[in-house]
Amino acid sequence: MSEKERKLASSAAPVMEAEEQIEHAVERRPRGWLTLALRYLLPLALTVALVWYMFHKVDFSSMMAILREGVDYWWILLAMGISVFSHVARAARWRLQLRSLGIDAPFMALCCSIFGCYALNLVFPRLGEVWRCTYISRREKAPFTTVLGSMVSDRLTDTASVLLLTALTFIVANGAIRAFLARYPVGQDFLALVENPWLWTAVALFVALVVCAFRLGRHTPVVRKLLQWLGELWAGFATLWHMKGRLRFALLTVAIWGCFFVQLYVAFFAFPFTRALCAEPGLALGLTPCLVAFVLSSIGMAIPSNGGLGPWNIAIMFGLAIYGVSDAEGTAFSMLQWSGQTVMLILLGIFTMIYISVSKPKNSLPHDRR
Secondary structure, eight states, rough: HEEEEEHHHHHHOOOOHHHHHHHHHHHHSOOHHHHHHHIIHHHHHHHHHHHHHHHTOOOOOHHHHHHSSOOHHHHHHHHHHHHHHHHHHHHHHHHHHHHHTTOOOOOOHHHHHHHHHHHHHHTSOOOOOOOHHHHHHHHHOOOOHHOOOOOOOHHHHHHHHHHHHHHHHHSSSSSHHHHHHHHHHHHHHHHHHHHHHHHHHHHHHHHHHHHHHHHHHTTTTTHHHHHHHHHHHHHHGGGGSSSSTTHHHHHHHHHHHHHHHHHHHHHTTTTHHHHHHOOOOOGGHHHHHHHHHHHHHHHHHHSSOOGGGHHHHHHHHHHHHHTTHHHHHHHHHHHHHHHHHHHHHHHHHHHHHHHHHHHHOTTTTTTOOO
């Protein structure tokens, strides 16, 4: 063991002992029904409700007819393959963060942690992120809180990326979005509300009140706890500005979201109605409608559900409807694309299980495998 590894192990030992004590305490303490409901039943209920809503609006026989006729499944297979590169790029980006913290995990282990994370999220939403941090921290004998902090900054980077893409979408496709919303009374009310100066005045006043409340009550326990949490969150994100390989981190971020976008755009060529959008010169070869659907689906993934089923599909349907795609066609497109990605995640999850079972953890004996 090198001097650097001995120092890391010695500094991690107290934290890991505390983590083990917490884990044992949590195992001994019976979980409340409310915690279990919020963690598992609520996402499942949301998934069921949104899927019911989606199919309630659609003629199921029409959707199945679309899937049986005129679909080029080779494009779906290509989209499935492209999705793997997005996970590999995410593992490479996370490796840069972990190395800046003194954790040098094998690249394949990091790839499998990402594969397993998304596969686990199919069954238990948001649990995959906790699992990948636990797997890497135990495998590398590193503090769990340190690995968790790197994962939080990883997700914050994704959030910033979605916000930038959302702003770009409303600039590029503003006319189409406004025209679509203007067709419906609810959309007209939404546009009127957004354009109302009193709304933004109220938002500014609310922000000012929150800032004043934090300043005046900064010595109260609740505000101090919130400020501490925000400070820790920012500290994890701020490490990105001081780490080595910042340019590679930025390029890998572009690669991740580029793969996400390309795999959706490739799927456009699998269906006649989305392929027609790519032939219209005014839609930038279909890139504009794909960008709208892509950003809306990325926002929809923020809703906890099993593998994004429900909110992701409805967001795709809504994005395609802006450009004249019917509900039945949008549902067929979203369900086939979602199913292809889900199959790929299941295969990657199986691969991860095999890799974990045959690989050796750090500093393990030859006969010690996990």
